[in-house]
Amino acid sequence: MYMGDYIAIERQLSQFEFECSSVSTGTPFLARVDDDKREIFLDCTWSDRHPSACRFLRPDGKLIRCTIHETSPPQCKFYRCVVMRIYDPAGAQVGIVTGTLALHSDNRELRLCWEEAERIIQDTSADTEVQFARALEAKGYRVE
Numbered sequence: 001m002y003m004g005d006y007i008a009i010e011r012q013l014s015q016f017e018f019e020c021s022s023v024s025t026g027t028p029f030l031a032r033v034d035d036d037k038r039e040i041f042l043d044c045t046w047s048d049r050h051p052s053a054c055r056f057l058r059p060d061g062k063l064i065r066c067t068i069h070e071t072s073p074p075q076c077k078f079y080r081c082v083v084m085r086i087y088d089p090a091g092a093q094v095g096i097v098t099g100t101l102a103l104h105s106d107n108r109e110l111r112l113c114w115e116e117a118e119r120i121i122q123d124t125s126a127d128t129e130v131q132f133a134r135a136l137e138a139k140g141y142r143v144e
Helices: 035-041 045-049 074-079 108-120 128-138
Strands: 007-014 017-022 028-032 057-060 063-066 084-087 093-097
Touching: 007 028, 035 057, 045 057, 084 128, 093 108, 108 128
Parallel strands: none
Antiparallel strands: 007 017, 017 028, 057 063, 084 093
């Protein structure tokens, strides 16, 4: 929640685009609110009550979500506690994945699927999380 101390919004370009910089490195980046999170982004009530929190975090049910997940800076990608929650076909949560793409699960079948995906996915570009999610979804898991 306190990544707000590390991201500075320099200028708002549009309702959902911002010129930002990483305070620790001075590196500029363009933050764009993800299409699927625009509705929750518009409600600033929570962020106004938590001025030290990152200005791009918003509540979504019981979760606090990053609304710029696709364009977030590297420090956020490394910081994230949980980037994926994995559910079995019955809807039970069977694992989580942290920001360094480490699977945490006691479910043997899920671990085997994850290891298979690791062997296949060699590209570590920005969409690596999406590639892992697709691989798991192809095996019947639901990924959030």
